[in-house]
């Protein structure tokens with residue numbers, strides 16, 4: 555295992571991950587020096603995460619689509635959606651304009667650089683938070699969505715950056731409410747239940763994974779579950795996201811579908827639903843020839859919200875997780891080793907070998 559490395563060292567020593575893309579070799583801090591095999595995809599027996607076509611969600615097909623999303627959230631914790639409410643041109647445009655941002659000269663990007671994970675808008679290199687492992691092969695851009703965002707400090711170049719970033723985030727926020735309502739109904743809860751508690755915060759995180767000269771020796775994101783409630787992910791057509799198939803324990807590649815979103819359950823959803831909707835380990839592999847961009851909108855409760863198994867969803871098994879407020883959950887999550895589902899396993903009241911790995 556490599557020594558603990560800080561994100562600032564990546565910036566000081568290498569500038570950005572993007573600047574390393576043209577080199578012959580990858581610096582050791584990025585390399586998986588223990589198990590390279592860990593990085594290889596295992597044949598996935600043809601299984602794929604479900605794709606839900608949301609046409610008819612507000613009409614005659616609602617019950618059927620709610621049921622498909624419920625089943626996917628229970629079996630996979632992941633699904634893709636097509637024919638949703640976010641205009642396809644917003645999706646194309648934001649991928650294009652954010653790529654143009656990363657392609658700007660370093661001094662231009664550094665105007666927005668910050669190490670502060672809570673900054674309302676920032677550019678960063680490497681991975682946020684301390685790492686017990688290798689550094690992630692990615693740079694990023696992150697912003698906190700608000701109804702009326704203060705965009706005065708956002709980049710004026712590339713042209714249309716502000717306009718399209720705002721439009722996209724507003725549209726994703728509306729989609730978030732629609733999904734939360736459907737997911738509530740799938741649990742037999744009032745429509746607004748999940749949205750009210752789990753939906754107020756939206757942080758959007760653009761991941762830029764430069765092409766990598768030793769792609770099978772690094773991770774864009776090491777195996778992790780997301781700590782929040784749900785994630786709404788847009789990816790380009792390069793691919794690289796892999797999801798743990800709980801049934802066969804293999805890694806399954808998430809195929810790229812034009813204008814689709816990948817939706818996944820986070821740890822808070824698993825806790826609240828007492829394990830019904832599952833927060834699943836996933837990872838990102840990078841490409842030897844192509845840069846990849848993805849935009850994740852992390853939907854979360856407020857920091858002070860206490861999340862614990864809902865009495866409405868706890869059956870004979872009793873509550874399976876210790877409750878905590880979301881702020882402390884995040885502190886524990888990022889303060890510990892991020893590896894598969896390690897942190898959520900640690901708050902289980904009754905460890906169930908079922909989800910334990912290795």
Ligand SMILES: O=C(O)CCC(=O)C(=O)O
Nearest residue numbers: 761775789795838848850
């Ligand atoms: O880039 C991706 O496909 C997924 C990124 C991810 O898992 C994350 O940012 O939490």
Ligand SMILES: [Fe+2]
Nearest residue numbers: 778779780836
């Ligand atoms: Fe993730």
